[in-house]
Amino acid sequence: MWFRRDLRLADNPALRAAVDSGDEGVVPLFVLDPSLWAPAGPNRRAYLRASLADLGQRLGGWQLRRGDPVDEVVAVARAANASTVHVATDYGPYGRRRDERVLNALAEHGIDLVRTGSPYAVAPGRVTKPDGTPYAVYTPFWRSWNDHGWRQPVGSPQAVDWIRPLKSVDLPAADPISGSLPPAGEAAARRRWRAFLDEGVHNYGADRDRPDLDRTSRMSVHLKWGEIHPRTMLTDLQARRGDSVRTYRQELAWREFYADVLWQRPDSAREYLHQQFANMRYARPDEQLATWAGGHTGFPIVDAGMRQLQSEGWMHNRVRMIVASFLVKDLHVEWQHGARHFLHWLVDGDLASNNHGWQWVAGSGTDAAPYFRVFNPVTQGKKFDPGGDYVRRHVNELSEVEGSAVHEPWTLPDGPPNGYPAPMVDHKQERVEALDRYAEVKKH
Numbered sequence: 063m064w065f066r067r068d069l070r071l072a073d074n075p076a077l078r079a080a081v082d083s084g085d086e087g088v089v090p091l092f093v094l095d096p097s098l099w100a101p102a103g104p105n106r107r108a109y110l111r112a113s114l115a116d117l118g119q120r121l122g123g124w125q126l127r128r129g130d131p132v133d134e135v136v137a138v139a140r141a142a143n144a145s146t147v148h149v150a151t152d153y154g155p156y157g158r159r160r161d162e163r164v165l166n167a168l169a170e171h172g173i174d175l176v177r178t179g180s181p182y183a184v185a186p187g188r189v190t191k192p193d194g195t196p197y198a199v200y201t202p203f204w205r206s207w208n209d210h211g212w213r214q215p216v217g218s219p220q221a222v223d224w225i226r227p228l229k230s231v232d233l234p235a236a237d238p239i240s241g242s243l244p245p246a247g248e249a250a251a252r253r254r255w256r257a258f259l260d261e262g263v264h265n266y267g268a269d270r271d272r273p274d275l276d277r278t279s280r281m282s283v284h285l286k287w288g289e290i291h292p293r294t295m296l297t298d299l300q301a302r303r304g305d306s307v308r309t310y311r312q313e314l315a316w317r318e319f320y321a322d323v324l325w326q327r328p329d330s331a332r333e334y335l336h337q338q339f340a341n342m343r344y345a346r347p348d349e350q351l352a353t354w355a356g357g358h359t360g361f362p363i364v365d366a367g368m369r370q371l372q373s374e375g376w377m378h379n380r381v382r383m384i385v386a387s388f389l390v391k392d393l394h395v396e397w398q399h400g401a402r403h404f405l406h407w408l409v410d411g412d413l414a415s416n417n418h419g420w421q422w423v424a425g426s427g428t429d430a431a432p433y434f435r436v437f438n439p440v441t442q443g444k445k446f447d448p449g450g451d452y453v454r455r456h457v458n459e460l461s462e463v464e465g466s467a468v469h470e471p472w473t474l475p476d477g478p479p480n481g482y483p484a485p486m487v488d489h490k491q492e493r494v495e496a497l498d499r500y501a502e503v504k505k506h
């Protein structure tokens with residue numbers, strides 16, 4: 063069993079297939095792939111390390127290898143005298159290419175690569191329009207996805223004979239991180255999910271846009287690493303009624319929709335879904351990008367988000383939208399630069415959700431907010447963090463500014479305190495500039 067983004071025992075169809083077919087034991091293989099490890103920032107590395115340590119303990123130890131999966135998977139499979147390597151299907155562009163290479167290399171030795179299940183309740187490509195073509199917008203996708211339904215979860219395998227035919231490498235050393243990450247692993251994912259079901263889901267619809275209240279589920283990290291399967295969550299939600307439960311299911315469906323779009327259009331990970339935006343005038347990604355990334359723009363809600371990203375490896379969804387809008391529409395930097403920065407720092411960094419989330423904000427994606435709707439960072443701050451708690455939590459320099467005045471520190475009698483910077487741009491002017499640039503490409 064070659065584990066990748068499915069670091070769990072329960073409801074793991076590929077693992078189940080491996081256990082059911084392997085009379086002589088199952089190898090619990092994980093390959094540290096330099097192509098994925100190198101671009102990951104310290105938060106994601108530290109989290110993966112913790113998640114691997116957790117599952118490793120329950121397996122009685124990993125077969126852990128480092129290197130190109132083509133070499134490592136073949137070497138382990140041959141050493142185990144295996145007839146089959148089991149995996150969950152990876153639908154991302156890199157994973158698809160990698161798995162094809164591994165499949166071909168295994169075939170040369172008469173070994174099969176068998177794909178069972180996926181990180182989604184409904185596999186990408188499964189839900190289509192009646193004429194068989196893919197959905198390009200979310201709402202009809204959601205209806206079809208919901209009608210399609212999903213299989214029941216499968217239980218954890220019992221009494222598996224885990225075998226490790228080769229010497230394992232050590233888990234990589236922990237990178238120093240600046241803040242604190244959530245507890246990793248399958249049990250932590252279950253605990254978080256249970257707590258959200260008991261305390262959070264019924265108010266989700268009302269509170270989910272409030273970063274100060276922090277009432278979203280925070281399941282994205284566990285979903286990213288497959289510490290829980292989404293259909294387990296959807297099955298738990300089935301018995302619950304109400305608008306909030308429906309809203310939450312719709313959010314899970316966004317994750318599945320974006321995976322579907324990426325599957326249909328792998329180029330959308332880097333290229334504009336709507337090509338006209340490629341022709342817009344953009345700023346060079348210079349020190350303004352670095353100021354934004356470091357959380358020193360002088361717009362408190364933006365800086366709070368960028369600092370939360372680095373310290374927690376996570377950012378509230380509303381704030382992801384605000385900071386993304388600021389980079390693209392106030393600084394006129396192309397979304398790909400911001401998306402890359404996010405992927406480096408986010409523990410839940412996911413190519414499909416991230417890059418399509420960015421395109422949504424940039425106006426070039428599916429169901430995109432129209433380009434001319436430009437977020438005002440002050441108004442957004444006052445609306446969604448009305449008492450200013452979120453900003454004070456993440457921007458130390460402003461921790462003593464009371465109430466919503468924290469969103470406009472330049473209006474304080476003595477100006478921004480503790481060296482907090484003045485706004486790096488005039489939002490009103492940059493809004494007009496953004497609209498001018500948009501009007502230029504719209505004409506063509």
Ligand SMILES: Cc1cc2nc3c(=O)[nH]c(=O)nc-3n(C[C@H](O)[C@H](O)[C@H](O)COP(=O)(O)OP(=O)(O)OC[C@H]3O[C@@H](n4cnc5c(N)ncnc54)[C@H](O)[C@@H]3O)c2cc1C
Binds near residue numbers: 270280320411
């Ligand atoms: C610019 C930008 C970048 C983003 N990058 C990522 C990313 O790399 N990884 C990621 O998982 N999500 C990403 N999102 C989506 C969303 O912000 C996060 O999923 C959410 O903030 C995670 O917190 P939560 O688990 O508490 O969410 P909840 O509000 O509790 O939602 C439950 C689950 O639904 C899914 N979900 C919710 N909103 C979205 C959405 N807009 N798109 C896709 N799935 C969604 C997630 O799996 C989430 O865990 C991004 C959004 C934007 C605007």
